[in-house]
Amino acid sequence: MVAGLLVYAGGMTTTARLLASGDGWSVRDLMCTAGPATRPFEERHGAMCIAAVLRGSFQYRAAPGAALLAPGALLLGNADTCFECGHAHGVGDHCVSFHFDPAYFERILAAVPGARRLDFTRPSLPPAPALIPLLAVVEAAVAEPTDIDAPLLEELGLRLAGAVAAMTAGRKPSREPSRRDERRIGAALRRLEQAEETIPLAELARDAAMSPFHFLRTFRRVAGVTPYQFVLGERMRRAAVCLSRTDEPVSAIAYDAGFGDLSTFNRRFRRVMGASPTAYRRGGSP
CATH class of the missing domain: 1.10.10.60 (Homeodomain-like)
Known part of the structure; x- marks a missing residue:
């Protein structure tokens, strides 16, 4: 389950740990214990959100559509929009969530050829082979809670946002x-x-x-x-x-x-x- 800039009602099942933050960006480690018996509820993305799923799978529904997210997938969330996560197929998940203020994210898009829209038009990206090396570096960077490198996480957030912008430019949403x-x-x-x-x-x-x-x-x-x-x-x-x-x-x-x-x-x-x-x-x- 992915929280926005704030932890909403999901605090009962989700533990959010702030790893690093700066001017216009932040990174959180999210551990969720929700399962089939947990009733889904509405949350809100407080900023543009790209969350890497490291463990577990869950359903994600937002305005751009619905998707089943599995390890290696990327959840995409638009600022100030509502979403819902469900765990009908199993218990728990682990994500690393990168958040960007809209103005900060817009500056990233300006440097990506073909990326024109500020908002995401699809709810997620699948576990694409091209993303595996980057996600491995992300997971390694957050593996040790006492050894968090904030400058590295900022760089990884920029790389991830750029990769997502390039991969989603001109792509049509898939059928649910x-x-x-x-x-x-x-x-x-x-x-x-x-x-x-x-x-x-x-x-x-x-x-x-x-x-x-x-x-x-x-x-x-x-x-x-x-x-x-x-x-x-x-x-x-x-x-x-x-x-x-x-x-x-x-x-x-x-x-x-x-x-x-x-x-x-x-x-x-x-x-x-x-x-x-x-x-x-x-x-x-x-």
């Missing part, structure tokens, strides 16, 4: 999924996020009472990525955070990420993150 599809894919996303081993596509489809083709098509429409892309993105992002924050051997990190073969892990990490695991650990992250 049905409640039935949202429920089925929401359950699949939760299962994939928590799984330690690969789950066959046929098994996911069977549990969702769909044919494999229909499940794959529906999953991509609701989540914005395929099941494989979602799982790979999660593994690479978590591996990148471990490389940044720990001294664990690369082989151990590869194994924990679900790769039994180190060469395969190295190859896919380089393709997704733009650097080898060793180079990334030395500071070669994007």
